[in-house]
Amino acid sequence: MVHEWDPRTASSAEISSLLDCLNEVFRTDLPGDPLWRPNHLREYLTETMSGVRRICWLAKETTDGGPAEVTGHVNVLLLGDIGVLEILVRPDARRSGLGRELLALAVRRAYHEGFSSVGVEVIGGTCAVEFYESLGFARQFREIRSVLRLASVDWTSIEKMAQDAAAGYEIEFHPGGPPADLVEAYARTKAEQNESEDGALDLRPSSYDPQRLQESLGCLHRRGMKPYIVLARHPASGEVAGLTEVVAPAQHPTRADQYDTIVAQAHQGQGIDRAIKARMLLELRTAEPELAEVQTWNAEGDEGLIHINSEIGYQSDRDWWDYGADIPTLMQRLGVRN
Ligand SMILES: CC(C)(COP(=O)(O)OP(=O)(O)OC[C@H]1O[C@@H](n2cnc3c(N)ncnc32)[C@H](O)[C@@H]1OP(=O)(O)O)[C@@H](O)C(=O)NCCC(=O)NCCS
Incomplete structure (x- = not known):
């Protein structure tokens, strides 16, 4: 029936x-x-x-x-x-x-x-x-999906990685979403990435303008999915130079989903991507005590992030089409x- x-x-x-x-x-x-x-x-x-x-x-x-x-x-x-x-x-x-x-x-x-x-x-x-x-x-x-088992992480090297961004950036952790004063700058950095993406079917609601971003965070919360953000603030320009997003779902709290990691073009080559991803893991250890694994998805050709992920200890597991x-x-x- x-x-x-x-x-x-x-x-x-x-x-x-x-x-x-x-x-x-x-x-x-x-x-x-x-x-x-x-x-x-x-x-x-x-x-x-x-x-x-x-x-x-x-x-x-x-x-x-x-x-x-x-x-x-x-x-x-x-x-x-x-x-x-x-x-x-x-x-x-x-x-x-x-x-x-x-x-x-x-x-x-x-x-x-x-x-x-x-x-x-x-x-x-x-x-x-x-x-x-x-x-x-x-x-x-x-x-390609990859999974990181927190028990296998070399935390000493993660702590070092988290300190490795060039001078002039402030790395901040924001459970729940970006702070109000950075929402616009945050959405601009996401929009820049969106413009440069092609190929993927748009199977998820996007959040590239400030209002949609706020709404999508609200929607995640209502669905029981807690967003965590680490961003690199660049006080000299007021820009969000880089950001990384993880969602811890109430439905499977032992495995979180690593979503976007973005470094704005003008700020690439400063060690921001490694620093923000490493800082996120350090913060998650205390913010989500049940967490044992983080999974992420990378497009073919996304060599920069794939390399950083494997340095951190992510292991590729399946194709996702x-x-x-x-x-x-x-x-x-x-x-x-x-
Ligand atoms: C994909 C899925 C929905 C198919 O359901 P189903 O009821 O078995 O599908 P149907 O019986 O209607 O199959 C239709 C046709 O698909 C093809 N097919 C389905 N399963 C197949 C299999 N295991 N091998 C080969 N062909 C297959 C066949 O051509 C089949 O027709 P046939 O049985 O007359 O040969 C089901 O296998 C499923 O739920 N998979 C979940 C997979 C998944 O996403 N898992 C992870 C997420 S949690």
Whole structure:
């Protein structure tokens, strides 16, 4: 039984059964990853940036007269001009057409909402690769995930690295987000990076102007994801010369996500990238006592950051692909009627 589902009004039993399904998927597909906890799962599914909507469906099954259990889930995030998909099918319910059925529902809805393409993050080495490729999705962008185990970090060298930025910069730690007086300068530094990026599908809400930045921080907090920022202030120019962002999610507090690390062009070559990343790790040790690992994603060719990450001790683990498909073609392939 598959039905459209609103996590805002869902019962706790449904949320809990979805969590069980998600963790079964993790056990099978990403056995080294931490399992998710129930903390803020409902908010994780319901909170979005303004102008963005997430529509969800749930597949449930009853065995031996027991309570219905979640066997699959799909959600589509209607974001800008693309529908971003997430599909999960419990391992014991796979290869019976459920993934296809869930995809068809989400794609049909995206079509009716006026969207012409869908995108999805696909994790290398999982059966999602065969699934999406069999349905005509095309690979558009590759990133490599790396994981840092804090227990293996050489803290003496990290302490040294944190002191290594050139003179003239002040390295600051800001749990929660940048301070009010730096929000504009911070957003400018992020915007500069955005202009120079190409290739990646825009699968996440962006935050390159001050108002969007504030809103995206608010959204992260509501979803139970605590942002931490280290930035390099350049008092001489008033600029934010560099920044690095880590998010510690309530859903898996032992593993944090390292997001952007950016050094503005005018400030490159001053040791800022190493210093801010090192300072972040030192701060996280006390700010997040449960934290055991940090994961990050780098695009191919991002040699500078890949080099620093490996110096710190990150180890690459999997490919992470953006796939995309054109909705009318996909509907035809899935046999979905308008
Ligand atoms: C990808 C996924 C949604 C597919 O669900 P499913 O219900 O098994 O998919 P379907 O039964 O509808 O399969 C449709 C087609 O996809 C292809 N396919 C799916 N799984 C495949 C596999 N393991 N190997 C080869 N082809 C596969 C086949 O062509 C299949 O058609 P067929 O069974 O008639 O040959 C499911 O495997 C899943 O949830 N994976 C999660 C992967 C993931 O992202 N994990 C990490 C995040 S936590």
